[in-house]
Amino acid sequence: xxxxxxxxxxxxxxxxxxxxxxxxxxxxxxxxxxxxxxxxxxxxxxxxxxxxxxxxxxxxxxxxxxxxxxxxxxxxxxxxxxxxxxxxxxxxxxxxxxxxxxxxxxxxxxxxxxxxxxxxxxxxxxxxxxxxxxxxxxxxxxxxxxxxxxxxxxxxxxxxxxxxxxxxxxxxxxxxxxxxxxxxxxxxxxxxxxxxxxxxxxxxxxxxxxxxx
Numbered sequence: 001x002x003x004x005x006x007x008x009x010x011x012x013x014x015x016x017x018x019x020x021x022x023x024x025x026x027x028x029x030x031x032x033x034x035x036x037x038x039x040x041x042x043x044x045x046x047x048x049x050x051x052x053x054x055x056x057x058x059x060x061x062x063x064x065x066x067x068x069x070x071x072x073x074x075x076x077x078x079x080x081x082x083x084x085x086x087x088x089x090x091x092x093x094x095x096x097x098x099x100x101x102x103x104x105x106x107x108x109x110x111x112x113x114x115x116x117x118x119x120x121x122x123x124x125x126x127x128x129x130x131x132x133x134x135x136x137x138x139x140x141x142x143x144x145x146x147x148x149x150x151x152x153x154x155x156x157x158x159x160x161x162x163x164x165x166x167x168x169x170x171x172x173x174x175x176x177x178x179x180x181x182x183x184x185x186x187x188x189x190x191x192x193x194x195x196x197x198x199x200x201x202x203x204x205x206x207x208x209x210x211x212x213x
Contacts, residue, residue, distance in 0.1 A: 001099045001152060002074040003046045006208050010046040017045050027189050032097065033177075034191045035078060035202035042076075042206055049207045056201040057168040059141060066103055066138055066147065068205050070127070075100040076204040077151070079170040085156040087170035092195045093178040102150035104161060106143075107136045174199040 003010030021027040026037040039050035053061055057077075069075060081096040082088035110125045114133025118124040127133045139146035147164035175196045181188060191198040 001154070002042070002076055002206050003048075005072075005074045005099075005101055006046060006048050006206060008208075010048075012045050017041065020045055025189065028187045031188050033095070033189065033195055034198040035076075035204055036198075037191070038076060038097075039204050042204065046206070047209055049209050051205040051207075053203045053205055054201060056172045057164070057203060058172075062141055062164075062168075063138055065203070065205070066105070067135060068207070069100060069103040069149070070135060071207075073205065073207045075149075076206065077167060077171055078174060078199040078202065079167060080174065081153060085153040086160060087162055087166045089170055089173050092174040092176045092199065093180075095174055095178070095195060095199060096153055098151045098153045098167075100149045100151045100167075101159070103164075104148040104150065105136055106139055106146040109136075111136050171199075171203065172201050174201075 003012055018027070018030050021030075021032065021037075021041055024037075024041070026032060026034065026041060032038050032041075036052055039052050042048055042050040053065070055061055057065055065075060077098050077100060078095055079087045079098060080090040080092065080094040081098075082094070085098075088094065111134040114128055114131045115125040116128050118126060144165065145163065148161040149164055149167055150159050151162050151167070152159045175194075177188075177190055177195050
């Protein structure tokens with residue numbers, strides 16, 4: 001999903017991605033419990049830049065994450081998935097990946113030029129494609145409900161808006177391997193240090209590779 005958002009979009013089929021991950025020893029069943037391994041896979045398979053973000057989605061990383069999304073680049077986030085695909089807190093037992101492709105910001109005023117009001121929804125503004133636009137002043141971190149991530153999980157048919165703080169909190173509590181997986185008789189690739197070392201407080205910033213390199 002993230003590959004289709006990169007320019008030029010990656011045409012790498014999902015089966016090929018899984019095959020490459022298995023060949024490199026990153027996965028046994030399609031699982032990915034290491035953000036670092038996911039970054040290496042993305043760089044090789046999608047031909048993009050993959051930056052490993054550590055320390056969670058809160059400060060001091062929050063502004064960097066939001067600016068990355070406003071610039072139109074995808075973000076890969078491990079989190080605990082609830083029954084409706086939204087973030088929850090299950091200590092890592094429901095760990096899944098989501099791709100975030102955009103952000104909804106509650107702002108005091110819209111910077112101009114560079115933004116156009118939605119024709120159907122007053123008060124909603126979009127950056128105008130191809131026009132340089134000034135970044136809006138980002139909402140304060142302790143302002144609840146002011147930032148939402150546009151996210152999609154692989155099994156979901158639709159994109160959803162998730163409260164930024166809920167995604168941040170879910171990502172920060174990925175500690176343990178699921179007991180049901182541990183006893184299902186199948187093999188999984190879990191990094192040294194377990195789920196906590198591989199996923200907790202980490203995410204991937206993906207962007208197109210610099211053509212000058």
